[in-house]
Amino acid sequence: MPIDRGPVMAMPVEEVSSPEDLHAFYKALFIAHGESEREAEEDADWNVKNRQRVASNNRFFVIRDENGSIIAGGELRIDDHAGQKEAYGGQKFVAPELRNQNIAAMLDAKGLEVAKQAGCTQVWGVVGMNSGAALRSAFKGGIVLRGVRNEETGQEDNPDCYYVSRSLVEAAGGPKTVTPADLVEAQRIRTINELQSPKAVLAPWADHALVVEILKRGYVGKWLALPKDDPSITEPMIYFEKV
Numbered sequence: 001m002p003i004d005r006g007p008v009m010a011m012p013v014e015e016v017s018s019p020e021d022l023h024a025f026y027k028a029l030f031i032a033h034g035e036s037e038r039e040a041e042e043d044a045d046w047n048v049k050n051r052q053r054v055a056s057n058n059r060f061f062v063i064r065d066e067n068g069s070i071i072a073g074g075e076l077r078i079d080d081h082a083g084q085k086e087a088y089g090g091q092k093f094v095a096p097e098l099r100n101q102n103i104a105a106m107l108d109a110k111g112l113e114v115a116k117q118a119g120c121t122q123v124w125g126v127v128g129m130n131s132g133a134a135l136r137s138a139f140k141g142g143i144v145l146r147g148v149r150n151e152e153t154g155q156e157d158n159p160d161c162y163y164v165s166r167s168l169v170e171a172a173g174g175p176k177t178v179t180p181a182d183l184v185e186a187q188r189i190r191t192i193n194e195l196q197s198p199k200a201v202l203a204p205w206a207d208h209a210l211v212v213e214i215l216k217r218g219y220v221g222k223w224l225a226l227p228k229d230d231p232s233i234t235e236p237m238i239y240f241e242k243v
Helices: 017-030 039-051 104-115 132-140 181-187 210-216
Strands: 014-016 058-064 068-083 085-093 122-126 144-147 161-167 200-204 219-225 235-241
Touching: 014 085, 014 122, 017 039, 017 068, 017 085, 017 104, 058 104, 068 104, 085 104, 104 132, 122 132, 132 144, 132 161, 132 219, 144 210, 181 200, 181 219, 200 210, 210 219, 210 235
Parallel strands: 085 122
Antiparallel strands: 014 058, 058 068, 068 085, 122 161, 144 161, 144 219, 200 235, 219 235
């Protein structure tokens, strides 16, 4: 069980590329995912040795604590797709004992900054279907929930994940924020046969089959609403808008 270190002094996000820093990145990543010290060391060795083959287009970012140890990190790949540059957010992690301190938001902001500087029009990523905290964090960064299909390949490459994206060509003021009034006005449904609203819908986050059906009907997810957002909400619900 992770030790509660309490708040730490997180350093600014920095980009790394040396073999030593990449080894530390991967080791911290695998430990954050539950591997032992020995397993993380071995997997970090493999990833650094095979970087040219598996991650040659990736850029790596880390956040260190006041002692220089990596406490969080993320990847960003920038590719040309159909004549346009797009960014794909790869693996991201925060040390388990330091989560819910807005550290992941620092990584997200850096990724968006780098993608915009590179001339990307969109940033894509995947979020686990069962990871409510990751999904809510993504929504806070302006990401929208698109579906379960990879738009580039047309395949369901990650059957346990949702594809998410954010346009980097947007109006002044950034992406629209979902308000309490939006939650009140949205139609609440529990089966796809109840779907009637042409504008906005609220549906249980845990019902993945229902979520997928709503996405197939031209909606995108924009927020994971919790009871603290609205007293009438008794379980996590995804807020969708028609596009």
